[in-house]
Amino acid sequence: MRKAFISPSKYVQGENELLNLGYFIRTYGDSALLIAHPEDVERVKDKLDVTINKFNVTLVESGFHGECTRDEIKRLKELAREKKCSCTIGLGGGKAIDTAKCVAEGDALIIVPTIAATDAPTSHSAVIYTEEGAFEDYAYFKQSPSVVMIDTTVIANAPTRFLVSGMGDALSTYYEARATSRSFTKVNAGLPCGVHEGAAPVARGTKAALALAKLCYETLLEDGVNAKIACDSNQVTPALENIIETNILLSGLGFESGGLAAAHAIHNGLTVLPGTHHYFHGEKVAFSTIAQLVLENAPQAELNEVLEFCSAIGLPVCLADIGVNSITQEELLKVAQIACIPEESIHAMPFPITEEAVASAIAVADQIGREFKKSKGAL
Structure with missing residues (x-):
């Protein structure tokens, strides 16, 4: 291999x-x-x-x-x-x-x-x-x-929203690398200069990349909240240093050498909804990570952990948090259609993908996020 x-x-x-x-x-x-x-x-x-x-x-x-x-x-x-x-x-x-x-x-x-x-x-x-x-x-x-x-x-000294958005982007790293590893899907690290993806020789992810992706997730849980507080105060602390490394290095190596899967594809689909245009990439990826977990029927404890983390640092957990206060079935299917085009990373998931399943996962993730916020008194 x-x-x-x-x-x-x-x-x-x-x-x-x-x-x-x-x-x-x-x-x-x-x-x-x-x-x-x-x-x-x-x-x-x-x-x-x-x-x-x-x-x-x-x-x-x-x-x-x-x-x-x-x-x-x-x-x-x-x-x-x-x-x-x-x-x-x-x-x-x-x-x-x-x-x-x-x-x-x-x-x-x-x-x-x-x-x-x-x-x-x-x-x-x-x-x-x-x-x-x-x-x-x-x-x-x-x-x-x-x-x-x-x-x-x-x-x-940059606005904290950028750091939090970076944590949203990093949040997907482990889950996407895990899916790619399970499906033995090719990763971007194998793409040579000047060659489009379709013509490139296939390369799979390494154990090192998956380990870095897991460390990325673990560091977010450990230091994310305190890093946000430090950035709010424009102070450099060990927690902030760890999250900067996580957002840029661990997530960067994790995505490119570990692989992308449903979360980033769903993010790309969501961009067709005008309400999302005022939100950062990582903010939309955070919600899309929840949708990926629903799509793969992840354990409830895992889903709850991600919801709690997003809530603690102010990342989106439902569509309203990224500017979509209501969505029709037709719009859901349009998002899913774009997320499922043949060249998209969603096909790295270790099971067959359909547009209907993706649309349902987005709708259910939205409802789960809304109910979570309601339970926290946020709605």
Whole structure:
């Protein structure tokens, strides 16, 4: 059986770690193309100035347009060549990070997230959008980022909602990796550069990936509540440090090398409902994880544990929590139809999938969440 595991060459996190950015630039040369939204640059400008002077490096600001499009990628590649940049830095949220991945194409890439809202920073893939902001394609590169560097002080001073959303994304990691392992489904770690998924040789997940995914879930339960409190107070504590590592590293390695299943597919289906558009990826994944547990008829104790965790940190447990106050059977089936398209990860579940079963799981998960909130006096 062919197995695969992929990870960044180096992951480092710590308080004021941005002050060491110049050190990592120096491992490649003396200049870097900085791909970042101007607001993110402004948030950390003092630290960038210090590291530039300390390590005598140059940051070439790119004037990033804010969207990962083919034209923007082409423009930034030309700028990097023109300025003879030694490496590429993606600083900020998902769009800047994905654009940096596309510009670097797997070489000399430093990723610096300023929020811990998703597990994308460690992966070797990116999402490309149209100029209008619609999904266009996935891109896969020959390796994961060279360096993923996290300044925990920056994360602590970002809005707590980002951290909580990251925990929602991380919440699905173990359950999806477990399903993928049971069904012997292929994982993204096996996808080579420049080859679309359908043409790639199949690789299964490793025991290491499943173990990391389980640790991801265990750390959420252990440190999630206290990490949220710390972020509310803009303080770096051991609990917050553990959750930052969980949201970014453990979840990132877990999803890419362990596999995705129903939760992320259901999330993708939910995006057709206009009410969900104002909610973060991880918030929708949290509810979708509950739907996956219903779909696979998970033990009641497991379902209750997830509901209690979501309630404790403020993650959604029902559709109303992600902007859907009512839903018709027709809408449920539309969500399920999108979640069940042939290329979706839902087919990693270790049993046959039907659109009707998925629609029913979403409806029941919603009702379970509503009844849970009612029992807590939240409705």
